[in-house]
Structures are given as C-alpha cells and as structure tokens.
Amino acid sequence: MNIEEKSLLVDFLKSFIRSIVYSNLYSSDHPQVKSQCSESINKLNLFLDKINSNKIEMSFYNGKFFVNSEFIMSSEKMPQTLINLYTKTHITSFEIYRDVEVKEIIIFSKILSLKVDPQKYLEENGIKNIKISKEKYIRANETKKEDATQNQINLDDISSTDFVESLRIIVSKVVDDKNIQDAIIVKLMEKFKEEVQKAVDNAIREIKLEKNKIENDYIRVESIFSNITGSEIIIDKNGNVIMTTPDASKLTGKDLKEIAGKKLLDIAEPDKEFINISEEIKSISDKKIEPKIITKGREDVVDTIKKSTAVIKNEDGKIVGTILIPPEIAKLKEVEQLKSDFISTITHELRSPLTSIKMALDIISRENITNPQTKMMLNTAIRNTERLNSLINDILDFSKLQSGKMIFDLDNYSPYEIAKDAVEAMSAWAKSKNINLTLETDENLPNIYVDKKRTEQVLINLLSNALKFTPENGKITVSINNSLEKPDYVCFSVKDTGCGIKKEDQEKIFEKFVQLASGKAVGGTGLGLAITKAMVVMQQGTITLESEEGKGSTFKVYMPIYKGQGRIEISESQKEKEEKKPWWKRILGI
Numbered sequence: 001m002n003i004e005e006k007s008l009l010v011d012f013l014k015s016f017i018r019s020i021v022y023s024n025l026y027s028s029d030h031p032q033v034k035s036q037c038s039e040s041i042n043k044l045n046l047f048l049d050k051i052n053s054n055k056i057e058m059s060f061y062n063g064k065f066f067v068n069s070e071f072i073m074s075s076e077k078m079p080q081t082l083i084n085l086y087t088k089t090h091i092t093s094f095e096i097y098r099d100v101e102v103k104e105i106i107i108f109s110k111i112l113s114l115k116v117d118p119q120k121y122l123e124e125n126g127i128k129n130i131k132i133s134k135e136k137y138i139r140a141n142e143t144k145k146e147d148a149t150q151n152q153i154n155l156d157d158i159s160s161t162d163f164v165e166s167l168r169i170i171v172s173k174v175v176d177d178k179n180i181q182d183a184i185i186v187k188l189m190e191k192f193k194e195e196v197q198k199a200v201d202n203a204i205r206e207i208k209l210e211k212n213k214i215e216n217d218y219i220r221v222e223s224i225f226s227n228i229t230g231s232e233i234i235i236d237k238n239g240n241v242i243m244t245t246p247d248a249s250k251l252t253g254k255d256l257k258e259i260a261g262k263k264l265l266d267i268a269e270p271d272k273e274f275i276n277i278s279e280e281i282k283s284i285s286d287k288k289i290e291p292k293i294i295t296k297g298r299e300d301v302v303d304t305i306k307k308s309t310a311v312i313k314n315e316d317g318k319i320v321g322t323i324l325i326p327p328e329i330a331k332l333k334e335v336e337q338l339k340s341d342f343i344s345t346i347t348h349e350l351r352s353p354l355t356s357i358k359m360a361l362d363i364i365s366r367e368n369i370t371n372p373q374t375k376m377m378l379n380t381a382i383r384n385t386e387r388l389n390s391l392i393n394d395i396l397d398f399s400k401l402q403s404g405k406m407i408f409d410l411d412n413y414s415p416y417e418i419a420k421d422a423v424e425a426m427s428a429w430a431k432s433k434n435i436n437l438t439l440e441t442d443e444n445l446p447n448i449y450v451d452k453k454r455t456e457q458v459l460i461n462l463l464s465n466a467l468k469f470t471p472e473n474g475k476i477t478v479s480i481n482n483s484l485e486k487p488d489y490v491c492f493s494v495k496d497t498g499c500g501i502k503k504e505d506q507e508k509i510f511e512k513f514v515q516l517a518s519g520k521a522v523g524g525t526g527l528g529l530a531i532t533k534a535m536v537v538m539q540q541g542t543i544t545l546e547s548e549e550g551k552g553s554t555f556k557v558y559m560p561i562y563k564g565q566g567r568i569e570i571s572e573s574q575k576e577k578e579e580k581k582p583w584w585k586r587i588l589g590i
Contacts, residue, residue, distance in 0.1 A: 023109035
C-alpha cells in the first residue's frame, strides 16, 4: 500500500470510528449521526476507488490490525474504540462493501452496546453490505509455514497409532537420539496429564459457578417479586388454580371454592383484573422455554401498569430489583413535562418586552442626569435588566439543548478571531473590576471546524464565570495553542486567579443547577457550565478543568482542526424530527 492509499485509509478509519462513537452516544436518527456515517461512506469509496476494489476487509489477530491482509498497525497504536469492536464482540474480521448504506453503519455500530450475537443481530436487521467473521485470521505466509511443517510428518502414520506412539513419531522428526526422545515423551506425558487435570478442574469449577449463578438469580428474582405483594395464587402445571392465600381472595373477591380447579385465565374478568403469566408454566420441560407472556386485562389498565413499572438490572443483565410508580405519580410526570413546556414558552415570551425595556433604559442613560439618586436607580435598573436577560438566555439555551433543537452550523473558522471577539465582549466588565484580561496565542494556528457563534458563547460563558469568582486586581488569561496531547485539536484555555474549586466539587461543576467555587455561590441559574459542556460535545470537542482551592481555575476546551470538511447545518425540518432528549441524560444526568 503506497502513501496516498494509506492516507485515504487513515481518513476513512478516523471517520468510521467517529461514526461508531456517535451512533452509541446519540439516537439513530440524529442529524450528527447520519452526517458522520455519510462522511464515512464517502471516504470509504475514495479509498476503494484508489485500490480498485469493491470492499475493504479489516481484521484483528494476535494484537495486530490488518486491512486487506496487509499489516497496518499493532494494538498499542490502535484507537480503543476499534479494539473494543473486536474484543467485546469476539469478531476477528469484518468486510464493508461499496454499496453500504448509512443505516447499515448505524446498526452495525450498535453491536458495541448490545449483548447479542453479532452474526444473528446483523441478519435480523437485514444488513447485507457488512459481513463479519469469528474465524481466526491467518495471513498467507503463516499458512505456508504450517503447510511446510505438516509436509514433514506423515499424517497417516499418526492417525493409525495411539497417542504415545504419535508423540514418538513427532519427536523423532526433531531429535535423533532415542534416549532423549524417551525423556521428552515422558515429560510431555506428564505435562499432558497436568493440563488435562487443570482443564477438568476448571470445567468443574465453571460448572459449579454457573450453577450457583443460576440458583442465585432464581432466588433473587423470586424474592424480589414475592416482596411486591403478600398475596399468592398457586396453580398446577396445566394452569388450574389449586390454592390461594386469604389476601389473594380479598384482592380478587372470589373464595377458593369458587375458583379451585378452574383455569386462571378463564376466571379472569378483563374489566376488573389484570393478569400477566408465562405461557410455559410447567416446572420441568425437555425443551427450551420460550419467554412468551399472556396478558389479560383492559388495554388502558395494562398500559398504565407498564408505564409505571420498571425492572432493575445490574451491568451483567441480571434482575436485582423493581421500581413501581403509582399511576398518580405517572400522571404527575406528565404535569412536570407540561410545566417544563410552559416555562420554556413563557421565558421566550418575556424576551421581547425585556428587550424593549433594556433599549429604553439605554436611551435614558445617555441623557444628562444630574440627580445622583436618580442616576443610581437607573444604573441599578440597567444591571438588573442585563441580569434578567442573561437568566432568560440560559433557560432558553437549556430548553433548546434539552429538546435537541439547538442548531449548530459547522464550518471553517479562525480560532484567534473567535477568542478575540469573546475577549472584547467581556473586556468592559473586566475593566470595571480592575481585572487584567489578556489574550495569548501561538503563531500559525490551523483553523477549526466549529459553529463560530456557539464556540464564542462557550468562551464567553467561561470568561463570565472567571470574572464572577476573580477578585479585584486579579488576572484572567485566555490562550490558544496547538494541543500536544490531542494533535487533531486546538486548545482554548481560560485561566483565572480566583478562589478555585474544591477537589470534591470538581466532578459536580458541569451538572445543571450547580454553582460552586470553594463553597461560594453567586447569582444565576447554575446552567452556564452545563450548557457550555453540551455545546462543546455537540461540536465534537471536549472540556476539562484544573483547579486548586485558593489558587484559581483553568478550563481547557479542545475543538477539532478543520481538515477540508464540508459545511454542515441542521435544517429546521431535521430539527423537528429529532427526539426530545437523545443524549441529554448522559451529559446532564436528566
């Protein structure tokens, strides 16, 4: 593979890995996911055109990564996402064909977060242009070596003799001295017995562990569901009622004598009762039980029960509990959503009159006002107007992010121009507090691929926080440089000499409604840093915090370098189709 081919391959791999990450982070129909997968397909076709092929085969074997049987890199240099794709799914090799579609890449990427059989999963989802293999990948030269070894031994001789004699034939090909041969065979037999014993012991141990797991799972599930209610109805293997507890009789309104010997599903009254029972109720069966459930009851009752009940599982998929929310609380959840929608609407409606008030106050402030008390009251009104406007903007931005409707217009921009505009916007505030606000930048910085307006807002939010918590005569430094730890990113840094943030509070600082800096709280919504992090992540960037109590804080924002990508804008029609909270729960814990 020549240099140009390798360059095209690297571009495709980077884009493909981003597609996997986005597909597992956002919903399947999110515009960012579709756009990234489309970009991956375009780069794949450029590579296939160059090598004059209809497919690409990517394999991982013995800690090495191969493309079309050619060694590309070792596991130490491979991105962790690519390694996980092989190790977590036990895939050894997979092929992507030229005709692959966006939805096929999205579905394939979900394998990482699903505990399913990859081959069966792809077949069930109708994936035709991505094929996987769990076979061990062997390069051509290794096959030749194995063939050469086999040619030195007569396989018919081995197949027609016992194990010890077969060992003797193999050893004789390596050692000529018969005494040494016998010694080697004795050692091999001893080793073989040890290995067999270990294998048997391990197998027994695994069986015992699996048996304990199954018994524990059964006991756990039985105890959890038995604690949901104290009532019990016992049925036989044919589904006939044979016993009920007194509480169950009170619940159903039927005595045992009325229902004994009758099938449970036959005596149920769908308008009054709700029954959920396994179709296979026999305790012993010579076939695998199908997880089919028979439900009987009014449709609206069944739907309400389902919406207010959830099963709790651990990371291994085992049931460890349940959570039951009374239907009244489920209704309260709907009211909560209505309240959230109302707040968003009313906040938006407040914006117009507030803008008019602010403009009127600005015009009045230009008049020659001689009365000191009047001037003080006017300045107070202007400050409160600006504060209220800031609160409304935070709530509106949070509402847009929460509903997935914020638009990001990604294009090629200068990082220096973005930082300069942000610093200029906050310089007046800095001067009013006698804070030295400076901008430092490396020379010959590359352009970045971002939304200029949103990135500028990110820096303004960070500067606003720094100005709030930095005392008079302090210093705030905004710097831009090439990132050494992340070569494909430009780093924006906002460093202040403020009060700093306690170590135990640093993990909470990006959560919603949090205002912490060495235990100190100031006015505001507490949404600024939560919105900032969300905006950075949506532009494929990352944000970090370094702080020490009493010694200030440093926020670092890493934004991707422009590499010839086309302009991307989420249209209004696409925006309306987005799910309301496809990724927000992960970022802000909603």
